[in-house]
Amino acid sequence: MSEGITPSAVLAQMEITKGLSEQARAELAGQARLLRLDKGKRLARRQADNQLSGQRLFLVDGNVVRACNGLEREIDSCFGLSDPVELFDETGCEDDAIVTQARCLLLGVPAALLSEMGGDGAQLNELDLDDAEGDFLTELYEQINSNRLELPARPEVALRIQKLTADPDAGIAELTELIQSDATLAGALIHATNSPRFRAAKEITSVRDAVVRIGFSNTRMLATNLALRQIFRAKHQVARDAIAEVWAEGVLRSAYCSLLAQKLNLLDQDRALLAGLLARVGAVPIIQFFDQRGSAGGGRQELDELLEKLLSVTGVLVINYWELGSDLVAVAEQSTNWSYQAPEPDYASLSIVARWAALAHHGQPRPPAAEIPAFACLGMQPPGEDGTLAELEGSEAALDRLQSMFET
Template identity: 30%
Template sequence: MEVEEISDEDETVESQLFLEIYREYMEGTLQLPTLPELALRVRRAVNDPEKSLADVAKIIQSDQAITGRLIEVANSPIYRSEVSANSCMAAIRRLGLDNTRDLVTTFAMKQLFKADNKVLAKRMKELWSHSTHVAAISAVLADMTPSLNADRALLAGLIHDIGVLAIYGYVAERPELLSNEQELDDAVEHLRGQVGAMVLRKWFFASDLVTVVLEAENYDYDSEFGPDYADVVLVSQLHSYFGTPKASGLPPLFERPAFGKLPLSQLGPEKSIEALKEARKNIDEMRRLLGG
C-alpha cells in the first residue's frame, strides 16, 4: 500500500480521512464491508471439494430473488442455448460452478449499497447505478473477447468502485466528514483504489480482481499480458460516460492502451461504436437483472 506523508496538523478532509483509515488499517481495526452471507456461503461451498452441485443449489434456493436472476442469466443471449434452464440446478449446470459463484456474489452485493444518511444514500444509489452500467458493458465486452469470461467481467465491473463504497460506509459513522462534499470527493478519488484492494483481500478475491480496483481510474493502464479484466473495466467506464458531461474531461477511448488490447479495437473507431450500439439490448438486459 503506497502512502504519502501527512501530519496530524493537516486538517483537510482528504489527509485526515487518509490518516484515520491508514492508522486503523495498520492496527487491524479498520471496519470494511462484509461480503453478504449468501455469497459467502456459496463461495465456500464451491471451493469445498466435498460439496456437490446439489449442495450449492440448496444454498442459492434459500433466496428466491437471486435464484430467479440466476435462471434468467442462464437463459440470456450470452449463453446462446435453445433449451431453457427452468430450475436452479439446470442453471448451475449451464453456467458452471465458478460462474455461478461469481454471479451470486454479484447479485447479493446490492444490499451493501445502502445508507441511512440522506447524503450518503443518494451517493450510494448513484454508485450502484454507475457500477451496474459498467458491469453490464464489461460482460458484453468480455463476451466479445475469447480469453475472458463474461460472468467474471460482470463481477469485475460491479466491484471496480468497492473502495468508494467502503469509504462511504466509514464516513457514515463520522457525519462531520460530510460537511464539505467536494473535499470528500477529493478524498474518495485519492483513496478508492487502495481501500478497494483492502476490501477484496479481506474477501479473499483473486489478484485479477484486485488489479481491477487498483487500476480502475488509471486510463494509461497497459496490461502486460492483456486483455485482462482491468482492460475491460477501463473501456467500459469510458463507454459508460458517452453522451454525458463527464465525457468531455476524459481521454479518448480509442487512444487508450486498454482499448487496443480488445479484439473490438480491430474493427476501427466507427465500427467499434456501431458494435457496442448493437449490443445495447444485451447491456440493458444485464442492467435490468442487476437492478441497476
C-alpha cells in the same frame, strides 16, 4: 513444483516487489526464506510467528485451506501464473491456521525490510492530500488495523455460487443447498424470481423452483447482485446518494465488461462481470467511514474529493481483504487510471474500456479512445465519434438485459 525456484525468482514476479530495483530485490532475497510443506501439514499463525519472526508469509505454489475467525477458505497459487498470496495478514486472529491440500511452497519475507523498500502495495506518499484528507486517511487506516471499522464482508456465498455454477458436474440440488445456507439471499432470490421480469404463471415459493425457473446463469448473476448490493449501504442522505451512484456505475461497467469478454473471446465472462462490479468497491469503506464519522455534514464536494484521491488505495485494501486475487486487485488499483498499459489483456484493461463505454453511454466527458492504451491491449477497433464500440454493435438488447438483472 520446481525444486529450482529461488527467493529471487519469486520476488521478481510478485506484484509488490517486482517494481523494486534488482539490488533491492537481491537484498530482500538474501533475508527471505523458502519453506516446503507436504500435503496434510498444519501451520498455525503462532507457529509461523515463532519460526519466521518478523516475516510475512506468502503461498507461492500449492493449495491450502485457511481457518480464519471461524471460517474456512481455500487459497491456491501457481508459480508463474498467479501472484503469491499472503497467508496471515492483519485481518485475521491469533488462532488462524492453514492446512495444506497439496505439496506447497511458501516464502517468508522480512516485513520491516519490505516496508522500508516500499514494496507494500499502493504508495500513500504519492497521494496529493491536504492536512484534512491526510488526517481522514490516517484515521481510516487506524480504524481498519484495530478492527474498529470493518471492511465490507466478503460475499462468500455469491463467490461459492459462481464457482459451483462453473462446474459442469454441478446440479440443481447442490446449488439449492448452497443458496439455502444464506436465508437472506434465499429470500431475496425468491422475491426477485417473482418480479415482473421472471414471473411465471405459478408463484415461486422455493429456492429449487427459483433456480429451475431462471436457470444457472441468471441465478449466478442474481446471487452476485444480491450479495454485493448488501454492502452498498449508508445512513445519511449525502452518503446514500454517493453510494447509489457508485453502485449504478458498477452495474453498467459490469454489463460492459461481461459483454466485451464474450464478444472479444478474451478472459472469463463471469469474472469480467465481477471485475466491473468491484472496480469501485474502494468507495464503500470511504463513504461508510465518512458517514459514521459524522462527515456527512461536510457535503458532497468533500466526499467526492476524498473518493477521487483514496479510491484506489481502499479498493486494493478491500480486494486483498477478500483474497480475490491479484487480477482483481489490479482492477481496483487502476480503476481510474486511463494511462494504464498492461503487457497482455487483463481484467483491469477490460474494466477501463468498460468505464469509457459507460461514460459514452451517458454522453459524459471522457478522454479520446486513441489515448487509452487499454483499447489497443484488448485489440479493439477505435470507437466511433458517438462512442459506439464496433465490437458491441447489435448488443443493445443484451446490455439492457444485463442491467435489468441487477435492478431486479
